[in-house]
Amino acid sequence: MSTVFEITAYDGRRIRLTKVQLTHIIFFHPEVEGEQNRIKEVLQTPDTVIVGATEDTMVYYKFYPSTPVASKHLTVMVRILNEEGFIITSYFTERMRKGKTLWKKFKS
Numbered sequence: 360m361s362t363v364f365e366i367t368a369y370d371g372r373r374i375r376l377t378k379v380q381l382t383h384i385i386f387f388h389p390e391v392e393g394e395q396n397r398i399k400e401v402l403q404t405p406d407t408v409i410v411g412a413t414e415d416t417m418v419y420y421k422f423y424p425s426t427p428v429a430s431k432h433l434t435v436m437v438r439i440l441n442e443e444g445f446i447i448t449s450y451f452t453e454r455m456r457k458g459k460t461l462w463k464k465f466k467s
Contacts, residue, residue, distance in 0.1 A: 364395065368402045368419075369462065374437055374444035388450040390427045397423065398449050401435045409458035415439050416447070420455050427451070 365375040376398065385392045401421040411418045419435040426433065431451040437444040 364399065366399050366402060368437075368444070369405060369408075372439070372442065372444055374402055374446065376446045380446055380448075384446075384449050387448070390451055391433075391449050394427075394433070394449070397421075397433055398435055398446070401433050401449075402437075404464075405462065406432075406464045407455060407460065408462040409456065409460050411436060411458070417444070417461065418456065418458065 361378045363376045363378055363381050365373060368374050376395070381395075391398075401419045405419040405421050407420045409418050409420075410416070415438055417437045417439060419437065420432045422430070422432050424430045428451050431453055432455055433449065434452050434455075435449045436447045438447050
């Protein structure tokens, strides 16, 4: 499976995005096409990270005042397997889902 990118997230965990998943993401969320640099930024410097629907998923959020679909949070959902992560999906949203907060950016 070929990799689009692999980076180190804010917590030191390696996370990758495969071509197959990127194709899947763009099919369901075409507004995310061309946003790979922002996806990396969300993983490296998120505003908030919560536990996803299952304990092996993490949801990263970062707010952008300007996106292809107005001001929104870019969401990146990651599944954790053997202490490494792979991106399941990514999309823009107005609201963050509720869940157990794993990390929150300090605002001065």
